[in-house]
Amino acid sequence: MLSFPKDFIWGVAASAYQIEGAWNEDGRGTSIWDTFSHIPGKVLNNENGDVAADHYHRWKEDVALMSELGVKAYRFSTAWPRILPEGVERVNPKGLDFYDRLVDELLRRGIEPYICLFHWDLPQPLQDQGGWTNRETASHFAEYARVTAERLGDRVKTWFTHNEPWVAAFVGHLFGEHAPGQKDLGAAIKAMHHLLLSHGLAAEAIRAAVKGPVQIGITLNLNPVHPATNSKKDREAAERVDLFMNRIVLDPLLKGTTPIQDSALTKILTARLIQDGDLQKIRQLDLLGVNYYSRTVMKHSNSLPVVNAEQVHPVGNEYSGMWEIYPEGMHETLKMVWEYHPTCELMVTENGIPVPDGVDFDGRVRDERRIRYLRDHIAQVHRAIEDGIPVKGYFHWSLLDNFEWALGYGQRFGLVHVDWKTQKRITKDSGRWFAKVIQENGLDISR
Ligand code: FCB
Numbered sequence: 001m002l003s004f005p006k007d008f009i010w011g012v013a014a015s016a017y018q019i020e021g022a023w024n025e026d027g028r029g030t031s032i033w034d035t036f037s038h039i040p041g042k043v044l045n046n047e048n049g050d051v052a053a054d055h056y057h058r059w060k061e062d063v064a065l066m067s068e069l070g071v072k073a074y075r076f077s078t079a080w081p082r083i084l085p086e087g088v089e090r091v092n093p094k095g096l097d098f099y100d101r102l103v104d105e106l107l108r109r110g111i112e113p114y115i116c117l118f119h120w121d122l123p124q125p126l127q128d129q130g131g132w133t134n135r136e137t138a139s140h141f142a143e144y145a146r147v148t149a150e151r152l153g154d155r156v157k158t159w160f161t162h163n164e165p166w167v168a169a170f171v172g173h174l175f176g177e178h179a180p181g182q183k184d185l186g187a188a189i190k191a192m193h194h195l196l197l198s199h200g201l202a203a204e205a206i207r208a209a210v211k212g213p214v215q216i217g218i219t220l221n222l223n224p225v226h227p228a229t230n231s232k233k234d235r236e237a238a239e240r241v242d243l244f245m246n247r248i249v250l251d252p253l254l255k256g257t258t259p260i261q262d263s264a265l266t267k268i269l270t271a272r273l274i275q276d277g278d279l280q281k282i283r284q285l286d287l288l289g290v291n292y293y294s295r296t297v298m299k300h301s302n303s304l305p306v307v308n309a310e311q312v313h314p315v316g317n318e319y320s321g322m323w324e325i326y327p328e329g330m331h332e333t334l335k336m337v338w339e340y341h342p343t344c345e346l347m348v349t350e351n352g353i354p355v356p357d358g359v360d361f362d363g364r365v366r367d368e369r370r371i372r373y374l375r376d377h378i379a380q381v382h383r384a385i386e387d388g389i390p391v392k393g394y395f396h397w398s399l400l401d402n403f404e405w406a407l408g409y410g411q412r413f414g415l416v417h418v419d420w421k422t423q424k425r426i427t428k429d430s431g432r433w434f435a436k437v438i439q440e441n442g443l444d445i446s447r
Contacts, residue, residue, distance in 0.1 A: 009393030029085025036179030087123030153210030200281030217287030289349030
């Protein structure tokens with residue numbers, strides 16, 4: 001049995017657009033994900049989050065499911081366009097009421113609410129003014145943070161500003177696979193900086209709005225970048241990708257510097273982009289959330305600009321519907337962060353695997369593959385703790401099957417199965433397995 005520290009926080013995570021549905025109800029404004037997913041061809045099978053897991057109506061049942069699992073905390077995101085339909089100024093009381101009820105119900109069940117303010121659903125009216133490429137969006141975000149914290153901050157003590165700002169910046173503005181669907185390196189770098197700047201501005205706004213102790217966090221997608229071979233060219237390619245994927249977010253947040261200033265190509269951009277005082281503002285953090293799913297293996301190639309690298313998928317390894325399965329990378333990622341000597345707390349805020357789960361004849365969902373994945377990854381979290389890295393918690397992605405962005409509903413990540421026709425929920429075998437881990441506060445690796 002691998003035992004975890006006494007106060008270890010076992011949780012589950014989710015995000016607004018992926019589960020809520022009710023996209024045009026009770027005064028919610030339009031987000032860039034509504035716009036993007038409604039354009040034919042952007043999401044697999046032209047699916048969208050209009051209904052998703054209908055959590056907006058089934059939130060009470062969903063909190064009851066969490067309570068059955070015994071989770072100590074729930075990390076969810078508030079939808080900016082539900083709270084401020086135009087992104088600025090006019091507050092929609094019904095939007096705030098929804099999260100108010102959710103927070104109360106969580107607390108009633110003894111589950112700590114962890115709010116994330118931005119999980120990619122930018123109000124469309126702000127996108128029309130340039131979105132994250134426009135510096136003003138960072139100030140608007142701080143205003144949204146203030147409004148939300150003023151209403152919920154008496155009960156919510158842990159606030160994440162952003163989920164995976166790198167993905168919002170690069171997958172949304174360079175690769176074009178996520179909303180707003182741009183393919184422009186300059187836009188991606190601008191968005192990256194403004195997202196980070198908005199973290200700092202929001203941190204100040206939340207601290208001013210909440211009385212008493214409050215923790216400000218950010219959640220990052222991090223992964224070790226490995227060279228495809230030991231050749232100098234491949235090793236250098238891996239280093240460049242590491243800079244563009246990991247250091248680009250870690251350096252500003254943990255060191256107050258940015259690697260994009262060193263790169264010849266981005267120098268021209270950053271000269272105007274990064275203003276005096278920005279880097280000090282960004283470096284405000286009490287809690288760093290690590291989302292770990294996989295590693296990245298790169299070889300030297302001209303196929304990707306700037307980094308001159310190309311991703312490879314080593315033969316003979318195990319893969320899921322989205323990524324290589326590489327449990328050791330969990331430990332390596334936590335170690336990578338720890339080597340920055342962070343003064344903030346550390347937590348795993350997402351980890352999970354898509355499995356094409358089906359319901360068996362007897363109504364059970366036997367998702368053995370997820371159980372194995374979780375066992376192997378949680379064991380690596382334990383290994384990190386043994387090595388002296390003080391990881392405070394582990395949040396599984398996700399409670400429910402949900403809308404997996406550009407991949408639609410085919411990729412099921414939940415501990416709870418959702419029937420997309422009836423919205424019926426069934427706790428999977430992995431859910432029961434996770435509940436046991438929580439109950440024992442430890443991992444029986446023989447199971
Ligand atoms: C992360 C996202 C989350 C979900 C998982 C599978 O990158 O934060 O919304 O899509 O991947």
